[in-house]
Amino acid sequence: MTHRPFSAPWLLALIVVVAAFAGCATPAQTAHMVANDTVPEHRSSNNVSIEVSGGSEQSAVAGPAISNADFAAAIRESILASGLFAAIAQSEQSDYRLTAYITRVQQPMVGFAMTVTFECSWRLIRSRDGATVWEKAITTNFTGNVGDALVGATRVRLATEGAARNNIKDAILAMGRLGLK
Amino acid sequence: MKKFLLLLVTIPLVGLIAGCVTQLKSDVAPGTDLHSIKKLYVERLPADHRGVERLIADRLNVMGYQATSGESATVPDDVDAAVTYQDKWMWDITMYMLQLDVQVRRPNNGVAIASGHVLRTSLARKSPPETVADVLNDIFRGPAR
Numbered sequence: 380m381t382h383r384p385f386s387a388p389w390l391l392a393l394i395v396v397v398a399a400f401a402g403c404a405t406p407a408q409t410a411h412m413v414a415n416d417t418v419p420e421h422r423s424s425n426n427v428s429i430e431v432s433g434g435s436e437q438s439a440v441a442g443p444a445i446s447n448a449d450f451a452a453a454i455r456e457s458i459l460a461s462g463l464f465a466a467i468a469q470s471e472q473s474d475y476r477l478t479a480y481i482t483r484v485q486q487p488m489v490g491f492a493m494t495v496t497f498e499c500s501w502r503l504i505r506s507r508d509g510a511t512v513w514e515k516a517i518t519t520n521f522t523g524n525v526g527d528a529l530v531g532a533t534r535v536r537l538a539t540e541g542a543a544r545n546n547i548k549d550a551i552l553a554m555g556r557l558g559l560k
Numbered sequence: 561m562k563k564f565l566l567l568l569v570t571i572p573l574v575g576l577i578a579g580c581v582t583q584l585k586s587d588v589a590p591g592t593d594l595h596s597i598k599k600l601y602v603e604r605l606p607a608d609h610r611g612v613e614r615l616i617a618d619r620l621n622v623m624g625y626q627a628t629s630g631e632s633a634t635v636p637d638d639v640d641a642a643v644t645y646q647d648k649w650m651w652d653i654t655m656y657m658l659q660l661d662v663q664v665r666r667p668n669n670g671v672a673i674a675s676g677h678v679l680r681t682s683l684a685r686k687s688p689p690e691t692v693a694d695v696l697n698d699i700f701r702g703p704a705r
Contacts, residue, residue, distance in 0.1 A: 430590065432587060432589065432590055433587045433589070433675065435585060478589070478590055478591075480587070480589040480590070480672065481587075482663055482672040482675045483646070483661055483663060483672075483675065485646060485661070498663075498672070500589060500671045500672045500673075502671075514669065514671055515669070515671065516665070516669070516670050516671045516672055
């Protein structure tokens with residue numbers, strides 16, 4: 380059996396291939412960026428405020444974006460789940476201020492195994508004297524495979540969320556090693 | 561009719577991939593003052609053989625900074641900031657720079673203090689020096705700063 384270029388099976392195959400490689404970008408979801416299983420070496424009885432910058436809203440042609448609000452919510456939930464700090468506070472009332480500056484979200488445009496690189500510059504400031512107690516640029520990766528999702532855009536979103544989740548996890552583990560009271 | 565449907569599917573798809581989409585965005589980390597930066601070093605991306613690091617350094621010099629470039633292992637001790645980048649190229653009749661990400665970092669610990677991103681699809685393409693200029697102008701002379 381042969382198919383002419385404009386036959387229905389040909390068109391169907393084209394759509395499936397295009398969907399597998401590309402698709403419409405959807406934003407990263409907070410719930411999928413939360414690092415639930417993180418156990419820090421030390422826990423602090425102090426509270427912390429969280430400030431995120433460098434994120435962006437959804438873009439039309441590039442991959443899924445991570446907004447400042449969604450990443451901040453994921454950090455907040457991850458910190459509470461891990462117990463790294465006792466509570467989350469408003470900036471003016473907090474014992475520590477944690478800033479996360481999203482520097483780079485590198486996403487592939489096409490492919491089967493799609494690896495996303497996520498870089499964030501973290502800074503923990505003691506509110507009492509304004510001293511920086513910890514600062515680090517953390518780069519993490521995550522790969523979305525065809526087994527995870529057939530549609531390419533979904534694979535990129537999963538990889539983006541996974542890379543962001545790994546970044547939060549690494550940051551919590553690093554802050555857990557500071558031995559904060 | 562089938563040809564019409566095929567065109568209906570194909571045209572928006574081609575438009576999305578090869579059309580005239582432009583994105584330009586930059587951010588500065590909270591509490592950072594870029595005005596104190598005078599001397600910069602652009603670290604060559606190991607995979608880059610097109611000399612983008614030299615284009616970035618040249619543009620920074622035009623903008624009034626003292627900029628040099630080279631391998632990441634040879635960052636001079638006296639620079640105020642290190643610059644890193646990631647470039648993405650695409651072919652459409654000729655090769656063109658599709659995307660450029662630039663980060664300005666503290667030289668001592670590599671922590672990023674500013675970053676910029678530009679994406680130009682085929683019909684909106686500019687030459688590499690113009691693309692570099694766009695993103696650096698946005699980082700260092702953005703309206704918010």
